[in-house]
Amino acid sequence: MTRRRMLALGAAGLGALAVGDGGPEMATITRPLARGRAVIHPGHGPHLPRPGAMPARLPPLPARTDAVHRLPDLFPTVPPETIALTIDDGPQPEWTPKMLDLLAEFDVKATFSLIGIQVKQFPKLADRIVRAGHQLCNHTMTHPLGIASMSRKRVDAEITEAHDRIGHATGVAPKFFRSPGGAWSHAVFHSAARHGMVPIDWDIDPRDWARPGTRHIKRAMLKAKGGDILLCHDGGGDRSETIKALRKVIPELKKRGLTFVPL
Numbered sequence: 061m062t063r064r065r066m067l068a069l070g071a072a073g074l075g076a077l078a079v080g081d082g083g084p085e086m087a088t089i090t091r092p093l094a095r096g097r098a099v100i101h102p103g104h105g106p107h108l109p110r111p112g113a114m115p116a117r118l119p120p121l122p123a124r125t126d127a128v129h130r131l132p133d134l135f136p137t138v139p140p141e142t143i144a145l146t147i148d149d150g151p152q153p154e155w156t157p158k159m160l161d162l163l164a165e166f167d168v169k170a171t172f173s174l175i176g177i178q179v180k181q182f183p184k185l186a187d188r189i190v191r192a193g194h195q196l197c198n199h200t201m202t203h204p205l206g207i208a209s210m211s212r213k214r215v216d217a218e219i220t221e222a223h224d225r226i227g228h229a230t231g232v233a234p235k236f237f238r239s240p241g242g243a244w245s246h247a248v249f250h251s252a253a254r255h256g257m258v259p260i261d262w263d264i265d266p267r268d269w270a271r272p273g274t275r276h277i278k279r280a281m282l283k284a285k286g287g288d289i290l291l292c293h294d295g296g297g298d299r300s301e302t303i304k305a306l307r308k309v310i311p312e313l314k315k316r317g318l319t320f321v322p323l
């Protein structure tokens with residue numbers, strides 16, 4: 061049943077992707093006029109909620125026992141030449157804007173895994189990510205690397221606080237959860253599910269956070285094939301190698317016919 065539910069959700073997610081931004085659904089009727097007409101302001105539809113307004117809580121999902129590693133696990137009907145870039149540990153004032161500029165330059169939509177304490181410090185940056193059309197992932201409040209051995213109560217506090225911070229800064233309730241270091245436990249799966257979030261891992265990891273050199277990051281990322289979820293970082297330190305590598309990797313993967321999608 062869990063899988064069936066996931067499949068249904070996957071189809072809905074892909075449908076949302078296919079619609080994209082900028083269509084007529086982006087218009088919101090904000091104020092009825094005396095004669096029954098309405099003032100329509102573009103650009104504030106359901107895809108661009110207002111920051112400061114807490115989003116409605118997502119309905120809980122059945123808890124999974126594993127995280128999603130590849131796109132077909134999430135979207136069974138996804139075209140085979142589709143890949144997803146996930147960018148973790150921001151928002152960060154120096155590197156997130158550089159990452160956003162780079163993604164805009166190549167017209168790539170990605171998924172940003174946000175840390176609650178970073179969002180608390182840089183709420184406008186979190187909002188800028190959403191306004192640029194990227195997807196969000198909850199990445200806990202404080203990024204505890206020992207989360208898999210934490211009590212259910214502490215796990216829940218980490219996830220709930222981040223959920224609220226992100227919601228407040230962006231108006232978005234994240235539909236995805238990434239655990240720090242990819243560490244999972246029963247408690248983590250349960251808390252993510254309770255918040256209506258699908259747990260997400262990756263299958264291409266260039267370990268860019270360890271600054272292994274631009275060439276190493278490039279080589280690891282160029283192994284990506286259709287259906288892969290790629291992991292990179294815009295927080296946690298100097299990300300110049302990541303940015304330099306992506307500047308080469310993104311056009312090269314596109315040239316091979318791969319299309320980047322947000323989750």
Ligand SMILES: [Zn+2]
Binds near residue numbers: 149199203241
């Ligand atoms: Zn992380």
